[in-house]
Amino acid sequence: MALHLLCKDPESPNNGSPTLYYDDETHSYLLQGWRVTDAAARLAGITIPEHETIVEFPPRLFRLFPSTESAPQTGAPSPADER
Numbered sequence: 536m537a538l539h540l541l542c543k544d545p546e547s548p549n550n551g552s553p554t555l556y557y558d559d560e561t562h563s564y565l566l567q568g569w570r571v572t573d574a575a576a577r578l579a580g581i582t583i584p585e586h587e588t589i590v591e592f593p594p595r596l597f598r599l600f601p602s603t604e605s606a607p608q609t610g611a612p613s614p615a616d617e618r
Contacts, residue, residue: 537559537560538558538559538565539556539558540554540555541555541556541564541599542555542599542600542601544592544593544595545599546593546595552567552592553566553568553569553590553592554566554567555596566592567590568592569590569592570590570591571591
């Protein structure tokens, strides 16, 4: 498995997250973001399965996401498609 760095938030302090990666084995994306620390209040209306999590990132990161035309594509199903 190889993770490929696609973009980092250039406005993030210390050049940290949020960061977007592409996994060339699972053909899916990984988003490193900020932990939601006030989950009880903000996520009260969302059911989050034990094996999932929610991360937060700023809207400015969307402009750095690859377009569907430039995103890596293999045609292989992702394990996420099988869930």
